[in-house]
Amino acid sequence: MTTAETQHAAEAVPGRFYPAQQEGRRIVVLDSATHSHRHAAAGGGRPGQDVVVNASYAGVYCARLLQETNPVGTIGIDCGIGKDGAGIAGLWFFEALGVPAAAADVMTVELGSGRALWDDGVISRVNGAAAVIGIEPGQSVQEAARRMLEATGQLPAPDPYNRQVVETGPDGHAVVVTNSIADALPEDKDTNVLCTAGHTGRSVVEYIVGFRPYAFICSDGGVGRNQSGLTALEPTNDAGIPGAAVSAQTARMGDGMSTWADGVISAANELALAAGVTVGMPAREAAHLLLTREQRS
Secondary structure (H helix, E strand, O other), X not given: OOHHHHHHHHHOOOOOEEEEEEOOEEEEEEOOHHHHHHHHHOOOOXXXXXXXXXXXXXXHHHHHHHHHHOOOEEEEEOOOOOHHHHHHOHHHHHHHOOOOEEEEOHHHOOXXXXXXXXXXXXXXXXXXXXXXXXXXXXXXXXXXXXXHHHHOOOOOOOOOOOOEEEEEOHHHOEEEEOOOHHHOOHHHEOOEEEEEEEEOOHHHHHHHHHHOEOEEEEEXXXXXXXXXXXXXXXXXXXXXXXXEEEOOOOOOOOOHHHHHHHOEEEEEOHHHHHOOOOOOOEHHHHHHHHHOHHHHO
């Protein structure tokens, strides 16, 4: 591209600015995700270097456009989330790629104005990769973008099991997050409280009883016909394993970290109730009680 062509392309990216940079990496702010191609054509797109803040909705279509720049982080607008969660569906597109992504509350910004998004935006939703680096709802867009910039190159490769220790307790016990109870390990036996993100139905009994975690929290899977999403609570209780389920309306299915961080208990077996777990309790509080229950007796 000639100097004249580069200048013309740059002029074709209205409102673009770079509010911060660090070690050759930058935050770039765009008025629209549709400007991604022009941003790249203007010599601005640096694969694997830019955090892209854009004043479009954070949906799948926009995520595909932004992916042209191979961003290390993205922030868009939730647009009220909308039907089928389409306004933020792009967060999961990027989560599958291990890229932190977030969306700002549409009521805090002006659509189509990157400047307003940068100056006034407040985060409303984040994906798992963003949560790992400390981005959470209520933060300013500026803080979230800077965290993405600072974390570049430090994120672990995407883990399909999402196994993380979120709390340690007495005698080597821990609260461990994983996406499925089927992903439990031998080291969990009689030791770890597992927060997982599958349903608590009949098919998981063999995994829970077989792995014998110290305790478990799964999802109620929307409960379902004949309360089938909670079927495993009774036989696991009979096997001496405390267990509970969170409402699928409060935590994302398939995301163990969401079970622990966002989930609200909707049901529990007798052993879990005896440990102090109650319906309506945050899952992280319930997990702590299950972890430390011997201290309570």
